[in-house]
Amino acid sequence: MEKEAAKTNGNKEVRVWSDGCYDMVHFGHANSLRQAKALGDKLIVGVHTDEEISKHKGPPVFTQEERYKMVRGIKWVDEVVENAPYVTSLETLDKYNCDFCVHGDDITMTADGKDTYQFVKDAKRYKEVSRTAGVSTTDLVGRMLLLTRNHFQQGKHEFSVNKEEEIKIIRKLLTQNDKKLGSANMGQDSTAKSPWTGCSQFLPTTQKIIQFSDGKSPKPNDKIVYVAGAFDLFHVGHLDFLEKAKSQGDYLIVGLHTDPVVNEYKGSNYPIMNLHERVLSVLACKYVNEVVIGAPYCVDENLIEHFNVDVVCHGQTPIALEDGKIDPYAVPKKQGKFKSLDSGNDMTTEKIVARIINHRIEFETRNIKKEKKEIEAFAALQRAKGIQASG
Numbered sequence: 007m008e009k010e011a012a013k014t015n016g017n018k019e020v021r022v023w024s025d026g027c028y029d030m031v032h033f034g035h036a037n038s039l040r041q042a043k044a045l046g047d048k049l050i051v052g053v054h055t056d057e058e059i060s061k062h063k064g065p066p067v068f069t070q071e072e073r074y075k076m077v078r079g080i081k082w083v084d085e086v087v088e089n090a091p092y093v094t095s096l097e098t099l100d101k102y103n104c105d106f107c108v109h110g111d112d113i114t115m116t117a118d119g120k121d122t123y124q125f126v127k128d129a130k131r132y133k134e135v136s137r138t139a140g141v142s143t144t145d146l147v148g149r150m151l152l153l154t155r156n157h158f159q160q161g162k163h164e165f166s167v168n169k170e171e172e173i174k175i176i177r178k179l180l181t182q183n184d185k186k187l188g189s190a191n192m193g194q195d196s197t198a199k200s201p202w203t204g205c206s207q208f209l210p211t212t213q214k215i216i217q218f219s220d221g222k223s224p225k226p227n228d229k230i231v232y233v234a235g236a237f238d239l240f241h242v243g244h245l246d247f248l249e250k251a252k253s254q255g256d257y258l259i260v261g262l263h264t265d266p267v268v269n270e271y272k273g274s275n276y277p278i279m280n281l282h283e284r285v286l287s288v289l290a291c292k293y294v295n296e297v298v299i300g301a302p303y304c305v306d307e308n309l310i311e312h313f314n315v316d317v318v319c320h321g322q323t324p325i326a327l328e329d330g331k332i333d334p335y336a337v338p339k340k341q342g343k344f345k346s347l348d349s350g351n352d353m354t355t356e357k358i359v360a361r362i363i364n365h366r367i368e369f370e371t372r373n374i375k376k377e378k379k380e381i382e383a384f385a386a387l388q389r390a391k392g393i394q395a396s397g
Contacts (some may be wrong), residue, residue: 020045023104025052025090026114027059029066029148030358031076033283040217041135042108050102051083052090052227060091067361069149072242072353077244081220081292093122108237110137144241149278150362154337174297193364210282218289219296223315224257232315234261234301236268236355238277240287243353250347251319252293259300259313260288271303271326278355295378304334309345319345323354 024042028035028051043049053073054275059066066073068086078086091098093109105128111134114122126132143185224230237244252258262284268277277284288297302309305318318338328334338344 011290015091019047019104021050021104022046023025023050023052023094023099023102023107024109025054025094025107026109027054027063027066027085027143028073028077029068030058031073031080031145032146032240032279033286033290034142036080036082037138037214038108038219039080040082042291043084045108045133048084049082050085050104051077052087052094052098053077057087058092065238065365067358068242075242076245078342079249079292080290082290088172093125095125096131099126099131100380106131106133108133108135110135114320121367130237138360146278149275150359180254193288208363212287214286215289218286219356222295224295226240228257229255229316230257230307230314230370231255231261231317231319232259232310232313233319234263234273234298234303236263236277236306237284237288238268238272238279240284240291240354241353241355241358243351244288245291245293246351247321247347247349248291248293252350254317254319254345254347257295259296259298259315260294260310261298261309262288263303264300267303276355278293278359302329302339303334306337310338310341317342317345318343319347322346358380 022042022045026035039049053070053129054071068076074086074088077083085102086100099105099107107123109123109132121127123132183264231251233248233251248258248260256321262281265277265281279287285297285299288294291333309315309370310318315338318335320335325334333339335344
């Protein structure tokens, strides 16, 4: 409504500022930026450096260059400001001609416990949007540290990630000093902890998918490109591959395999993110036009004909044979529609997990400290509200 009013009244272009770490960019980040963009005409996103994040939160999983690229790949982002200050100031808003700042309704604190948005809040140039329940970077790091499969259980437990056995595992990993810092549940328990770091479940809706989709069908003469895979923990390797795939035609369709299928060819605890989470992460990418939810592993004639596919692409990663003997790309290869692409980026989901595991203690400590700080801030906020109500 605010955006429409600004245009109707003939006002200048409304420029919106958002900033953050955007580490392990997921659909929660994307949803926040989608809501921010809806409040104006242009969305300018500031991304903090590795040094600033390490100072105030702990080590990021991705490098600043990787995070800059990932944010640029989100469909609602118009401009990215590198090296954005951790504390948002009026000077920053004015420097980039932004009318106001938008952030989620969680609490962001500096290393010394101060609200990073206090200056813009005091100046009435701050707006809040709803945080996406059921996902956080802390939660995803926790999943990898725990190597749990519960995030893609089927049936009544399909979306549950709050499991007693996981709590036992993580408690074994923590030293007595770590335990004193906060809960040992590592973002997996929704009780007695931070309402933002704590994560119990993600509940997908058709409305959310509609919000993320561009809703556009291919034009009659569009060259349609199809790719398929897990696209787990959506990262810069995926982004570069999808950009390369999109350049092969006009309309890019991404097929996402189901969780059991991904687990069958990847093994271990994969996928880290369940199918519904992966759908939104891929839909948020600016190169993607459409997603096939639960796509068949073998690209057969029916799929190619149904979507009128002109080119079927795959990256440089090995292709697992179905049942150990069937090439899933045999049909498009026979039709002369298959193309192998080199994205120029060797990042994989497995490498991200390796980063977490190799620096386990650092990330455990980061998660626990972040949770403790949020609990304290939330308690202070509740006390302040109580004082205001009694006054």
